[in-house]
Amino acid sequence: MAELLFRIGRFAARRRWTVIGAWLGVLVVTAVTYVSFAGTLSSSITLPDTPTTRVSGQLERDFEGAGGGNGTIVAETSDGSAFTDAQQREITALIDRIGEVDDVSDVTDPFATQEQLDSSAEQVADGQRQLEDGLAQLDAAQAQVDAGREAITDQRAQAREDGTLRSIRDQLAEAEQQLDEGQAEIDRQRERVEQESAPLEVGVVLSELSAGYRTVSQDGSAAVANVTFTVPINELTAEVKTEIEDLTTGADIAGVELHPSQEIAQTVPSILGPGEIAGVVIAAIALFVVLGTVLGAALPLVTALLGVGVASLASLSFSGLVEFVSVTPVLGVMLGLAVGIDYSLFIINRHRRQLMQGADLHDSVGLANGTSGNAVVFAGVTVIVALLALNVTGVGFLGLMGTVGAVAVLVAILMAVTLTPAVLGLVGPRILRKRERARLAAGDEAPDDAAITERDEPMTTRHALTVLALGVVALLVLAAPATQMRLGLPDGSTQPEDSPGFLAHEVQADKFGEGFNGPLLVVADLPAPVAEDGLLAEQAAIGQAIDDVGGVDAVVPIGASRDADALAFQVIPSYWPSSEATARLVDELRGLTPSTAGGEVTLGVAGNASAGIDISDKLSDVLPVYLALVVGLSMLILVVVFRSILVPLTATLGFVLSLLATFGGITAIFQLGFLSDLFGVHAPGPVLSFLPIIATGILFGLAMDYQLFLVSGMREAYAHGAPARVAVQHGLNAGRAVVTAAAIIMISVFAGFIFSHDATIKPIGFGLAFGVLLDAFVVRMVLIPAAMHLLGEHAWWLPRWLDRILPDVDVEGAKLERSHPVHSAPTHDTMHP
Incomplete structure (x- = not known):
């Protein structure tokens, strides 16, 4: 791979206008397909079979x-x-x-409906009153009949006592007949009322059940x-x-x-608002600090923006065939910008250092592409694997988000290893500062920074244990709020005020x-x-x-x-x-x-609440499978790259800690309301249901990026004879500056989306920015070096049988450097991308 990328880099530098023209042509083609075939983005989330x-x-x-x-x-x-x-x-x-x-x-x-509701309720109430009145009348009539019977009984007893019973017998019989007829009428009326009361009672129940439903408020x-x-x-x-x-x-x-x-x-969220632009500006400042020239700072931004344009237009061209949720292209823009700038930065930074060491322009571009570009490809593959694995969730929109994000990362890789060399060939030595060019012209080449110096003195074991313990405890404290995390879907309360x-x-x-x-x-x-x-x-x-x-x-x-x-x-x-x-x-x-x-x-x-429950259950069920697939494949890649078992294992354990701490931060701000005003969260509530699995996939891929860029330098120094603990410090010193800049750039791009008006984009932007911050600056630059120091020689242990069957991918490009030296003595540069 390194040799192939070397040739691609030299070709692109020499045929720069051809490569630049080809990418511009791709941009035009994707723009045409977008205009011709793009469909409407949906603002609603479609759930799987639930x-x-x-x-x-x-x-x-x-x-x-x-x-x-x-x-x-x-x-x-x-x-x-x-x-x-x-x-x-x-x-x-x-x-x-x-x-x-x-x-x-x-x-x-609403007014006619409320009038009907009120009228129906009044009719039920009138019916109930009439029923009660009718029953009262029947009860009164029954009382009269009962009193009449009692009076007849008393008259009969009195007549028998007086001996006049025979004279009033016919009169009493007639009175009893009238009472019987009255009782029969009462029974008929009562039966009719009871027949009518059954549906009325049903109506009363239904009326009482629906009484809380209104279309016009009580106060009108x-x-x-x-x-x-x-x-x-x-x-x-x-x-x-x-x-x-x-x-x-x-x-x-x-x-x-x-x-x-x-x-x-609800509208489609804007892709580039003030917050996003501010993030890009901060990224530009970081680029200028690292690369030292406006031209150098502009190149990664231009290539990243062109890559975002190609990836976004290409993906959205299919929105007429596949339902795109509005947040899908925004995720692609987030990732495309972040990794596009970073990947280009790694190659440009390597090329600058080689030029300052006296390398030929085209050879330097090719070597930078074969070394740093090789690391970029392997790092990008881990991100793509994590994103494509979202398709195993069985949640259509989530799988599509992962696919679009993977396309954005793939385009960023292709841009980095083809367009970046072409642009470097175009700008020539102007990628260096004026004083650097002047010093180079005077024959004052930069020293080879591969040599072990006093700066590479390893940390003490006590220091390693202390920072490892403090770092783990700090991440666990940050992770504590995650124990209260609840998942749900956004509703009207989460929209801008x-x-x-x-x-x-x-x-x-x-x-x-x-x-x-x-x-x-x-x-x-x-x-x-x-x-x-x-x-x-x-x-x-x-x-x-x-x-x-x-x-x-x-x-x-x-x-x-x-x-x-x-x-x-x-x-x-x-x-x-x-x-x-x-x-x-x-x-x-x-x-x-x-x-x-x-x-x-x-x-x-059915309904919003049930939808949130269902998708949360669905994602909870597939999360173990997803994690096993992503971690398994990425571990395999890292074992091949580092030819070690413990290095990928510590990398994964460190990621788990930073991920849990990220979930804790998300829960604290977006659910519990801690610092909510600072982040514009006016209505804290459940965490976006698909954020944990999205963050897991993306952050795992990005974490392995920084692991690769830092630890590959450690491995190269160790492979060239440096003691294991010295190699750890040497690799950290060599790669820390550029990885810090790359992390700041990525955090800035993601953080720009925190201030989006969209309730779906905001927590995703925060989660990715906070996750990169913790993983890059706490895990990769503090915990991993401490763990590597404590492991010492054991960090690079690999069973012999596995060593024999694993391919030698030479991610550092050491073989390429030996076969294509840029000056008289082979340079084993450990400052990987």
């Missing part, structure tokens, strides 16, 4: 009009007063206009119009959402504020209840189809069983399936969607089996 998606599919398949997505338009008065008649008419007119938008199947008028100052679409939310085009938003914004109703909910107002989605969420929570933002859809599968005349009774019985679970504000029957073998309910929880109480409610409902006249009923649940 209990939630199965219930959603059942609703779409078996229930009339229940298969489309839903959103809301929330209206509130500016001064908190009740809507006036004029305001209500204007809102209703707006609803009618929204109803005419393509893909909108229905928009409910807020209203919610439900918008139903003909397609699922994730298939809704941006044009439809924009048209609804424009209608809402342009309504201009005096004294009324309108807020489309997150499902309608000035966004329509957040405002809609807040109004609904304040005026209608926290659970109104996350209603659950419950489907009850019946043991047998229910008859039409028994439908209400079945709904009441099941609805009452749902309500009895607790933590429920309202249970609203939606209807029966086409075959009448399932019933659907909308359940309004008492708490917000991402709360632990709502999660418990979902679990309890799924385990509930109400008994009805037909037999036992099973319940299924």
Whole structure:
């Protein structure tokens, strides 16, 4: 590989315009394919086969009009007063206009709906009062009949005592007949009332269950119009959402504020905002400090940005065939920028040092590509392996994110080993500072930094033990909050505070209840189809069983399936969607089996809360398999590269510590609210459900990058005869400066995304930036050197049988340096990328 990269580097340096032109041509081709074939990005996350998606599919398949997505338009008065008649008419007119938008199947008028709800409740209340009045009248009539019978009995006894019974016998018989007729009428009336009371009692139960559901707030100052679409939310085009938003914004109703909910107002996150640009600026400053020239600092940025453009356009060209979640290209940009700048930096830095040692321009470019470029390829492969392994999760959007990220890293590798040499050939010696060029022209070459010096005196064993213990304890302390980590999906509360989605969420929570933002859809599968005349009774019985679970504000029957073998309910929880109480409610409902006249009923649940639970369970199940695959393959790569068992093992254990500490930091800030204001987290809540597995894959690959760049220098020094502990310090001294710069660059790029307005991008940016910070500066530069020092010669132990079968990949390019020396004496430069 090193020899091949050497030839590629020399060819690119000599045929620089050909290579540059080829990459520009690739950029044009990807731009054309993007314009021709790109589709719409989805702002909704599509779940794999889970209990939630199965219930959603059942609703779409078996229930009339229940298969489309839903959103809301929330209206509130500016001064908190009740809507006036004029305001209500204007809102209703707006609803009618929204109803005419393509893909909108229905928009409910909140005022008409609330009037119907109030009317139905009043009818039930009137019926109940009439029933009670009727029963009271019957009881009164029964009392009269009973009193009449008692009076006749008393008269008969008195007449018998007086001896006049015979004279009044006919009169008493007639009175008894009248009482019998009255009793018969009372019995008939009571039977009729009892027949009528059964459905009325059902109506009372249903009315009480749904009493907590409203479309206009109690004080009349807020209203919610439900918008139903003909397609699922994730298939809704941006044009439809924009048209609804424009209608809402342009309504201009005096004294009324309108807020489309997150499902309608949610937009595709920007790829390069102020925060991201600031991150790139910081990266540019770090490049200037390391490389010393504006030209040198610009080259990695230019190649990385070109690589990001090619990778992003190429990936998005398939968005017309495959559903892309809006966060997918942003992840590709994050990785493409970070690794693209770093990989280019490693090659440029190696080339600069070789030029200062008197190397020929083209030979230096080739050698830098064959040594540092070789390390770049192997490091990039570990990242690609970790990203592609996300496909084993079985979560479609997650696998696609990994694939797009892997494409971005692959393009960054190709750019680094082809375009970077071409640009270096183009700029020539101008990659050096003026004084460096002047010193070189005067014959003053830079010293060979491969030699062991006093700087390479190894640390003491006591120092190694101390820093190792302190580092491990510090990482474990940082990891402590991770024990409280809860996973979930973002909702309106996590959106920017000035966004329509957040405002809609807040109004609904304040005026209608926290659970109104996350209603659950419950489907009850019946043991047998229910008859039409028994439908209400079945709904009441099941609805009452749902309500009895607790933590429920309202249970609203939606209807029966086409075959009448399932019933659907909308359940309004008492708490917000991402709360632990709502999660418990979902679990309890799924385990509930109400008994009805037909037999036992099973319940299924859909909704935001259940979706979060399901995807968290799904990822928890596949995480061990994912980790085994990623760690196993990467360990194999590292064993081949370092020809050691313990070096890859310590590298992996160090990564586990930094990963747990990263999870602790994410939990502390985004869930527990620690320093939340500093990071713009206005609504702490559950950690993004797929963040842990995304962070695991990406950070493992990047951690192995820095492991490779630092420890390969240690291995080379050891292979050239330096004592094991001296080699550790020599490799650390040689590679620390450039790896520090590379880590700062990567942290800066990732940190720029922390200030994104998107609730999905923000925690990903923080997690990756914090993870790189801990792994590069604590694990790779502190713990690993200490562990390597303590292991000494044993660090490079490898069974003989394994040594014989492993290929010699020469990642440091030592053989290449011997066959292609850049000056009279072979240089074993340990300052790997």
